[in-house]
Amino acid sequence: MLRAPGCLLRTSVAPAAALAAALLSSLARCSLLEPRDPVASSLSPYFGTKTRYEDVNPVLLSGPEAPWRDPELLEGTCTPVQLVALIRHGTRYPTVKQIRKLRQLHGLLQARGSRDGGASSTGSRDLGAALADWPLWYADWMDGQLVEKGRQDMRQLALRLASLFPALFSRENYGRLRLITSSKHRCMDSSAAFLQGLWQHYHPGLPPPDVADMEFGPPTVNDKLMRFFDHCEKFLTEVEKNATALYHVEAFKTGPEMQNILKKVAATLQVPVNDLNADLIQVAFFTCSFDLAIKGVKSPWCDVFDIDDAKVLEYLNDLKQYWKRGYGYTINSRSSCTLFQDIFQHLDKAVEQKQRSQPISSPVILQFGHAETLLPLLSLMGYFKDKEPLTAYNYKKQMHRKFRSGLIVPYASNLIFVLYHCENAKTPKEQFRVQMLLNEKVLPLAYSQETVSFYEDLKNHYKDILQSCQTSEECELARANSTSDEL
Ligand SMILES: *[C@@H]1O[C@H](CO)[C@@H](O)[C@H](O)[C@H]1NC(C)=O
Ligand SMILES: *[C@@H]1O[C@H](CO)[C@@H](O)[C@H](O)[C@H]1NC(C)=O
Numbered sequence: 001m002l003r004a005p006g007c008l009l010r011t012s013v014a015p016a017a018a019l020a021a022a023l024l025s026s027l028a029r030c031s032l033l034e035p036r037d038p039v040a041s042s043l044s045p046y047f048g049t050k051t052r053y054e055d056v057n058p059v060l061l062s063g064p065e066a067p068w069r070d071p072e073l074l075e076g077t078c079t080p081v082q083l084v085a086l087i088r089h090g091t092r093y094p095t096v097k098q099i100r101k102l103r104q105l106h107g108l109l110q111a112r113g114s115r116d117g118g119a120s121s122t123g124s125r126d127l128g129a130a131l132a133d134w135p136l137w138y139a140d141w142m143d144g145q146l147v148e149k150g151r152q153d154m155r156q157l158a159l160r161l162a163s164l165f166p167a168l169f170s171r172e173n174y175g176r177l178r179l180i181t182s183s184k185h186r187c188m189d190s191s192a193a194f195l196q197g198l199w200q201h202y203h204p205g206l207p208p209p210d211v212a213d214m215e216f217g218p219p220t221v222n223d224k225l226m227r228f229f230d231h232c233e234k235f236l237t238e239v240e241k242n243a244t245a246l247y248h249v250e251a252f253k254t255g256p257e258m259q260n261i262l263k264k265v266a267a268t269l270q271v272p273v274n275d276l277n278a279d280l281i282q283v284a285f286f287t288c289s290f291d292l293a294i295k296g297v298k299s300p301w302c303d304v305f306d307i308d309d310a311k312v313l314e315y316l317n318d319l320k321q322y323w324k325r326g327y328g329y330t331i332n333s334r335s336s337c338t339l340f341q342d343i344f345q346h347l348d349k350a351v352e353q354k355q356r357s358q359p360i361s362s363p364v365i366l367q368f369g370h371a372e373t374l375l376p377l378l379s380l381m382g383y384f385k386d387k388e389p390l391t392a393y394n395y396k397k398q399m400h401r402k403f404r405s406g407l408i409v410p411y412a413s414n415l416i417f418v419l420y421h422c423e424n425a426k427t428p429k430e431q432f433r434v435q436m437l438l439n440e441k442v443l444p445l446a447y448s449q450e451t452v453s454f455y456e457d458l459k460n461h462y463k464d465i466l467q468s469c470q471t472s473e474e475c476e477l478a479r480a481n482s483t484s485d486e487l
Contacts, residue, residue: 041288041292041298041302042307043285043288043289043302043305043307043310044289044292045310045406046307046310046311046313046314046406047286047289047314047406048314048317048318048321048404048405048406049317049321049371049405049406049409049410050286050289050290050293050317050406050411051289051405051406051407051410051411052091052292052293052410052411053090053091053153053157053410053411053412053413053439055406055410056406056407056410056413056439057439057440057441060156064152064156064160065156065159065160066160067160067163067164068160068164068440069164070437070440070441070442072435072442072451072452073164073418073435073437073442074420074433074435074452077422077423077424078420078421078422078423078433079167079420079421079422079423080165080167080168080418080419080420081168081350081354081360081363081419081420081421082168082346082347082350082360082362082363082364082365082418082419083161083165083168083363083364083365083416083417083418083419084343084346084347084365084367084416084417084419085161085364085365085366085367085414085415085416085417086339086343086367086369086373086374086377086414086415086416087154087157087190087194087366087367087368087369087412087413087414088368088369088370088371088373088374088409088410088411088412088413088414089146089150089154089184089186089187089189089190089368089369089370089411089412090146090147090149090150090151090152090153090154090186090190090193090411090412091146091147091149091150091153091293091294091411091412092144092145092146092147092150092186092411093138093142093143093144093145093146093147093290093294094138094142094144094283094286094287094290095143095144096140096142096143096144098138098283098286099138099139099140099142099143100140101279101280101283102136102138102283102284102287103136104280105280105283105284106131106132106136108271108275108276108280109128109129109131109132109269109271110132112128112132112269112270112271126270127268127269127300127303127304128268128269128270128271130300130303131269131300131301131304134299134300134301137295138290144184144186145185145186145189146185146186146189146190146193147294149293149294149296150186150189150190150193150411150412151189151190151193151196152193153190153193153411153412154190154191154193154194154197154412155193155194155196155197155200156197157194157197157412157414158193158194158195158196158197158198158200158201159197159198159200159201160440161416162197162198162201163201164440165364165418168363168364169198169201169364171202173363173364174198174202176360176361176362176363176364177198177364177366178220178362178364178365178366179191179194179195179219179220179366179367179368180219180220180221180222180225180226180365180366180367180368181219181220181221181222181226181367181368181369182221182222182223182226182227182368182369182370182373183221183223183227184227184370187226187368187369187370188219188221188368190368190412191219191366191368192211192219194366194368195211195214195219196208196211199214219368224338225338225339225342225367226339226367226368226369226370226373227369227370227372227373228335228336228338228339228373228376228471229325229335229336229372229376231471231475232331232335232471232474232475233475233476233477234331234335234474234475234476234477234478235331235332235335235475237477238329238331238477239323239324239328239329239331239332240324245323245324245328245329246320246323246324247323247392248319248323248328248390248391248392249316249319249320249323249392250392251392251393252315252316252319252392252395253277253278253279253316254278255392255393255395257312257315257395258278258281258312258316261281261305261309261312261313262276262277262278262281264309265281265284265304265305268304269304278316281313282313282316282317284301284304284305285301285304285305285309285310285313287299287301288301288302288304288305293411311399312395314404314406315390315395315398317405318390318401318403318404318405319390319391319392321371321375321403321405322389322390322403323390324372325371325372325375325376325379326375326376326379326384326403327379327385327386327389327403328389328390331474331475332376332379333376333377333379333380334380334469334474334475335376335471335474335475336373336376336377336380337380337465337469337470337471337474338471339373339377340377340380340381340462340465340466340469341465341466341469343417344459344462344466346362346365347417347419347434347455349361349362350362350363350419351419351432351455354421354432371405371409371413374408374409374413374415375405375408375409377415378408378415378438380465381446381462382446382447383408383443383446384402384403384404384408385402385403386398386401386402386403390403408438410439413438413439414437414438414439414440415436415437415438415443416436416437416438416440417434417435417436418434418435418436418437419432419433419434419455420432420433420434420435429454429456429457430454432454432455432456433452433453433454433455434452434453434454434455434458435451435452435453445458445461447461
């Protein structure tokens with residue numbers, strides 16, 4: 001590992017208070033975190049959906065393959081009989097849209113460099129010049145693909161889950177694993193990397209073969225399940241393709257918090273403020289996160305922002321998730337009913353088989369999707385719901401909001417349902433229990449805060465969704481009655 005360049009005290013054009021804060025945080029970083037994670041940025045907690053998994057689960061920094069067991073997980077007389085996991089793909093490249101914006105920004109800085117011959121008017125270290133020289137290593141072909149770090153995210157997750165639930169991931173169950181994936185290459189690649197991680201679990205020390213050569217068939221592509229949002233007419237019309245649905249996101253981009261950052265960045269980089277906009281600022285911020293997550297380097301792009309800027313930019317990202325994937329519109333979460341029901345069909349079947357003393361036909365179900373798959377489902381279940389909506393105008397009020405996408409859906413995030421069969425149960429109802437894990441930590445029930453539920457109670461709590469939410473109806477446009485059937 002490289003020594004952290006971030007530990008050199010940097011002179012910057014930041015105001016004194018910010019500089020002091022940066023100094024303090026860089027001291028703290030250097031003394032406490034440096035040996036483990038030399039490139040962690042003080043901005044890392046604010047990267048939203050571009051957050052590294054280990055920033056949410058810092059225990060992994062010391063040993064990403066070492067099993068870590070949440071003490072709340074059931075053990076003893078209750079044995080896990082089935083696991084249904086929804087997994088977001090691992091770390092990925094920026095999308096082509098982001099890459100083009102970054103190139104635009106980079107071009108702006110380079111043009112500026114040639115204009116004044118690269119000499120800084122202030123004589124101090126010129127961040128704009130440093131950025132103009134910093135390599136732009138992202139090319140269009142990378143377009144959102146899984147990176148090597150992303151494969152590692154998946155292999156390591158596989159190893160940890162296999163050690164945490166050894167009976168479920170036993171060799172004899174290997175042929176009964178079921179993998180389902182979104183058709184996007186980053187998800188298909190994630191499922192393949194996960195399988196390679198499992199292979200390592202069964203054959204430690206041996207290099208894993210190509211997935212095609214494993215005894216195991218390739219994962220099944222199912223976009224109706226993993227990309228339900230692409231198949232929901234009402235969502236597409238009312239939200240996805242609706243120019244006004246993200247009103248609050250657009251309003252925040254031109255609001256006072258973002259305008260302050262725009263002015264500050266324009267001054268720091270010595271470019272005309274009119275050449276900048278919120279999208280370019282956001283891509284600069286993301287580039288700090290991409291350089292960290294993909295390249296493992298602390299990029300000068302991180303030096304453009306202080307923590308207060310980062311909090312504003314995190315809010316911008318969360319606003320978009322909120323209105324497009326979360327509580328902003330009911331259809332966002334209702335469009336995931338099919339996926340929710342699918343999970344319970346697996347659990348039902350396992351309960352039934354167990355009751356008949358039959359072997360569980362699918363002890364492990366692994367479904368690979370997107371942040372856009374997980375957020376609607378968690379919203380459907382009532383998680384991370386704030387009392388008031390996130391809007392363009394309540395940034396300050398929402399400082400302590402629950403809906404922080406970086407904590408919920410970082411790269412490789414996962415929501416796992418564990419079904420247990422319990423011996424010595426006094427009643428049939430007490431035989432089957434469920435725990436949920438979000439990012440490997442027990443997720444208390446949204447309605448009771450308890451860490452475990454009887455399966456029957458859980459189903460009962462969600463009976464509206466299980467019984468009365470039919471995608472065909474939910475996703476039908478209100479004005480309906482057109483004869484066209486898009487799908
Ligand atoms: C677009 O979104 C706005 C705001 O939610 C809503 O009032 C309008 O009806 C939507 N338009 C369509 C075509 O659904
Ligand atoms: C479609 O139109 C028919 C007849 O005009 C009506 O009975 C039916 O309820 C309508 N369906 C919907 C979904 O609006």
